[in-house]
Amino acid sequence: MTTTFDKSYFLRLFLTLTWANFKMRYYGSILGYVWSLLKPLALFGVLYFVYSFVFKQTAPHYKLFLLLGIILWDFFTQATVAGMNGFIGNYQMIRKVYLPRIVLVMAAISGSFIGLFFNLIVFAIFAIFDGVDIHWRMLWFIPLLAALYLLVTGIGLVLSIIVVKVRDMLSVWDVFLQLGFWLTPIIYPMSMVPEKLRFLMFLNPIAGILTYSRYLLVGIGGLTKVGYCYVLGISLLVFLLGVAVFKWKEAEMVEDL
Amino acid sequence: MQPAITVKNLSKTFRLPAERRGTLRERLMKVHRRNDKMPKRTLDNISFEIQQGEFFGIIGRNGSGKSTLLKILAGIYQPDKGSHIEIHGRIAPMLELGVGFNPELTGRENVYLSATILGLTRVEIDARYDEIIRFAELENFMELQVKHYSSGMAVRLAFAVAMQVDAPIMLLDEVLAVGDFVFQEKCFAYFEECKRKGKTLILVTHNPEAMMRFGDRALMIHESKVEIVGLPQEVLKVYQQAQKA
Numbered sequence: 001m002t003t004t005f006d007k008s009y010f011l012r013l014f015l016t017l018t019w020a021n022f023k024m025r026y027y028g029s030i031l032g033y034v035w036s037l038l039k040p041l042a043l044f045g046v047l048y049f050v051y052s053f054v055f056k057q058t059a060p061h062y063k064l065f066l067l068l069g070i071i072l073w074d075f076f077t078q079a080t081v082a083g084m085n086g087f088i089g090n091y092q093m094i095r096k097v098y099l100p101r102i103v104l105v106m107a108a109i110s111g112s113f114i115g116l117f118f119n120l121i122v123f124a125i126f127a128i129f130d131g132v133d134i135h136w137r138m139l140w141f142i143p144l145l146a147a148l149y150l151l152v153t154g155i156g157l158v159l160s161i162i163v164v165k166v167r168d169m170l171s172v173w174d175v176f177l178q179l180g181f182w183l184t185p186i187i188y189p190m191s192m193v194p195e196k197l198r199f200l201m202f203l204n205p206i207a208g209i210l211t212y213s214r215y216l217l218v219g220i221g222g223l224t225k226v227g228y229c230y231v232l233g234i235s236l237l238v239f240l241l242g243v244a245v246f247k248w249k250e251a252e253m254v255e256d257l
Numbered sequence: 258m259q260p261a262i263t264v265k266n267l268s269k270t271f272r273l274p275a276e277r278r279g280t281l282r283e284r285l286m287k288v289h290r291r292n293d294k295m296p297k298r299t300l301d302n303i304s305f306e307i308q309q310g311e312f313f314g315i316i317g318r319n320g321s322g323k324s325t326l327l328k329i330l331a332g333i334y335q336p337d338k339g340s341h342i343e344i345h346g347r348i349a350p351m352l353e354l355g356v357g358f359n360p361e362l363t364g365r366e367n368v369y370l371s372a373t374i375l376g377l378t379r380v381e382i383d384a385r386y387d388e389i390i391r392f393a394e395l396e397n398f399m400e401l402q403v404k405h406y407s408s409g410m411a412v413r414l415a416f417a418v419a420m421q422v423d424a425p426i427m428l429l430d431e432v433l434a435v436g437d438f439v440f441q442e443k444c445f446a447y448f449e450e451c452k453r454k455g456k457t458l459i460l461v462t463h464n465p466e467a468m469m470r471f472g473d474r475a476l477m478i479h480e481s482k483v484e485i486v487g488l489p490q491e492v493l494k495v496y497q498q499a500q501k502a
Contacts, residue, residue, distance in 0.1 A: 009376055016373040024361050096356040096430075097374055098332040098348075168280040251335045255271060 005100045014103050014110070021082070021111025033118060040074040040119065047187055059189075064123070064130055064218045069186040069210055071119045076152060076206060077177050079112035083156020084163050084170065091257040101254070102246055105160045109153050116145075123217075132218060140228075141216045147235035148209050154235075154242030161246055164253040185210060189221060202227070205234045261426055261457040262307040262330065265341040269300040269325055269334065299325045300336075301481040307474075309345070309425075310455040312448070314468045314489060316496050317478035323461050326478065327352055327428050330459070346457070349424035351375055354432055355415030360404035364395060364414055367403050371418045385421055393417035412440065420447055426457045433464045445470065465493055 026032040044067050051057040051066070059065070086105030087094070094101055163169040184204060185193065190211045193201055201207045208231035215221045272294040278284050299322045307313045317323040328334045329342070331352055336342065351357075357374045358367050368389055372382045390396050393413040403411055416432075433441055448471050451458050462468060468475055472489035477496050485495050 008378075012373050012378060016370055020359060020362060020366065020370055023366070024359070093357050093374075095328070095333065096351065096353045098350045099374060166279070166281045166284070168282060172281060255334060 010100055010103060013099060014107055017103060017107035018110040018114070021108050022114045025111055025115060033115075036115060037119060037122065040070050044070050051187065059220070061130060061132070061218050061220060064127055064132065065189070065214055065220055066187060067123055067126055068214055068217060071116070071123055072148065072210055072213060073181065073184065073186050073206070075112060075116040075119070075148070078115070079109045079152045080155050080159060080173065080177075081170070082108040082112050083153065084159035084173065086156065087160035087253065088163055088257065094254055094257060101250055102157070102243070105157055105246070106153060109149075109156050113149055127217070137216055141213055143232060144209055144213055144216070147232045150239035151205055151209070151235040154238035154240070157242035157246040161249045161253055164256050180204075180206070191221060202230070205231055205238065209235075258309055259345055260306040261309045261311070261345055262459075263341075263343040264306070265304050267300055267303040267326075267329065267340040267342060268298065268337040269322075269329060269340075270337050271297045271299055273297050298481055300329070303478070303483050305476055305483065305486050307457060307459065309457055311457055311473045312452060312471045313457070313459045314472040314475035314492070315459065315461045315478065316463065316468070316475060316492065318499070321478045322481045323478050324430055327430050327459070327461055331428050344426070346425035348426045348428060349375065349422045351419060351422070352428055352430040354419055355411055358403055358411065358415060361402060363400050363402055364406070365399040368414065368418055371415070372421060375418070375422045376424070377421060389417045389421065392420070409437065409440070416440070416443065426459070427451065428459050430461045431463075432460070433462055433467055468493060
């Protein structure tokens, strides 16, 4: 006895919950948003200081290179954690209302995604001051953003299921994220990674998204068509996998909440 | 006329581990010890029918399985294999008042959130918004966060929103357990209206008054099984005897 949900209901629910999540994340105010920006900006400030003045990094646009990396990584961190909590965090609702639960996880992630847009505006302001030329090439960043969203949603869906059974998954994921921060080319460019290891680096889809975003928006590094398609493809794959895992285990997890 | 809900041989078994190992740490530390799952039958071979337009009460002691039954009807839990449930007409998705309310959001935002979960569109909510707040008597508090509401205010708002649902079948779990006398009277007035509109209402309650006044028929669950289905007075009699025993 599974009732299918009407598509327009699904969409309405998704939009309303996304908006509510966004609102709560940013405490419903402009100042709230400024606070949330503080964390990535502080990290950026420290790293920029260390790399420019201590390690004497002189690459052109290093500032933008670093900022974009941190903004995208910060989204990845926040959204996967938000997605992980999308299921257990709404346990009251799940146990009392019959609704498509996948929406709860997707809306949690989408709330963070709206935050990313604001952060990208901040990045754009930095970029203008730093004298980056506007170029048609930049439009290719949009599919990458979509890929990032799909990737994060796929991961978030799987995590949201795991965390029901394994409540300390949050701590485990924190360790992953910490390792990920250093194993992903965020503060260093892909070109600094030895040729032999680059293949391994690209197994991490975030690495590709970061590297190509930097090329498209800042003009540092390069891009291959195969690599670009690979990044989009793998993200879609992770998303589909996440949906499949969620659908498979959803009913069982509802009883375990 | 076909029945609104037909339930045949409905069973529900939860598989509960002997010991809860909720964290990775616990799992790793006890990986060498077995953790058998014990089946627990919460509902055992339940069968009944609810006619369209009927006001159907479900009673039973705590832990007898009545809320599980309601959750299965709503689609929240999946029944065991071999169970047979047929439902004609849309069921309102909510079992309790105020679910989906978020204390951090304002009253106004919660109305939109909650009503959306219940299936209303934005246009519909816009049109009924004034009516909702008038009914809840919260005209001056809609921009206040719900966490600053008294529990009575929150319940009034939740009820005002829930009343807007226009599904032919309503499932209500212990709605009368919250709120004061005035609130109960409002609930009763709402039940009257539902009856007039010909809605099917299924109510889990401990409140004998509501059952006697509105119930067409009632079902008592005792230790996971159907004890009796019949007229409210008969069912209540059995229920009260069981209470004493």
